[in-house]
Amino acid sequence: MADGRLVIGTQRYSSWSLRGWLAVRLAGLTVDIDVIPLAGGGRTAALKTLSPNGCVPYLEHHGAVVWDSLSIAEYCAEQDPDLWPADRCARAVARSIAAEMHSGFHAVRSALPMNLGRDKRPPAAGFDEDVLKDIARIDTLWTDARTRFGQDGAFLFGAAFGNADAMFAPVVARFLSYDVPGLSDISRQYMEAVRQHPLMRDWYAQAAQEPTDWHLDVYESLA
Numbered sequence: 001m002a003d004g005r006l007v008i009g010t011q012r013y014s015s016w017s018l019r020g021w022l023a024v025r026l027a028g029l030t031v032d033i034d035v036i037p038l039a040g041g042g043r044t045a046a047l048k049t050l051s052p053n054g055c056v057p058y059l060e061h062h063g064a065v066v067w068d069s070l071s072i073a074e075y076c077a078e079q080d081p082d083l084w085p086a087d088r089c090a091r092a093v094a095r096s097i098a099a100e101m102h103s104g105f106h107a108v109r110s111a112l113p114m115n116l117g118r119d120k121r122p123p124a125a126g127f128d129e130d131v132l133k134d135i136a137r138i139d140t141l142w143t144d145a146r147t148r149f150g151q152d153g154a155f156l157f158g159a160a161f162g163n164a165d166a167m168f169a170p171v172v173a174r175f176l177s178y179d180v181p182g183l184s185d186i187s188r189q190y191m192e193a194v195r196q197h198p199l200m201r202d203w204y205a206q207a208a209q210e211p212t213d214w215h216l217d218v219y220e221s222l223a
């Protein structure tokens with residue numbers, strides 16, 4: 001019997017859901033996963049009466065109610081502290097970059113929406129200055145974390161795929177599908193490691209099984 005449930009949106013598109021789902025799976029919570037097809041533009045009626053903020057991801061676990069991806073990541077780290085690095089200074093950086101992802105990078109998020117079905121190609125309109133600035137900042141964060149803290153493995157803070165990687169996993173998906181320019185070799189290797197992580201393979205496989213009538217023109221028609 002499950003200890004609760006995690007509600008997520010269409011896996012093809014829902015970048016915030018991916019973050020919450022990764023944290024829940026990494027922590028090994030035994031919860032049912034309910035997928036709700038998103039309507040696009042924040043107008044998914046079924047969510048408005050479901051979660052306190054009308055959004056996914058949304059977690060119920062042993063009587064606790066948790067919404068918002070970063071809160072879910074923190075809740076999961078209470079169950080499994082290894083989701084953050086053990087070293088205090090590394091952990092401070094991991095939390096900071098996870099928070100920076102959560103509150104920032106608006107240009108990348110709006111110009112390059114996650115669509116796991118998109119073939120690897122740049123947007124027809126190219127990359128504007130704000131998007132390139134976000135890409136450069138993310139490249140710096142990844143390169144810095146990998147160089148300073150990640151030497152003993154393939155992820156930002158080493159061998160373990162943790163909360164910081166979970167927060168950036170949808171960015172990896174975007175950077176791959178929009179074939180973004182200007183990334184260091186270190187970032188490119190990191191993206192490949194994230195893409196090949198078993199949980200990411202699972203997520204992509206599940207997304208590929210979603211009914212095609214869940215596809216949204218607003219994302220599919222992006223040239």
Ligand SMILES: N[C@@H](CCC(=O)N[C@@H](CS)C(=O)NCC(=O)O)C(=O)O
Binds near residue numbers: 009038041045054
């Ligand atoms: N800050 C929130 C953002 C969550 C969010 O915007 N989720 C989107 C799906 S990716 C959503 O639920 N939108 C509402 C809707 O489709 O009605 C978080 O980190 O979880």
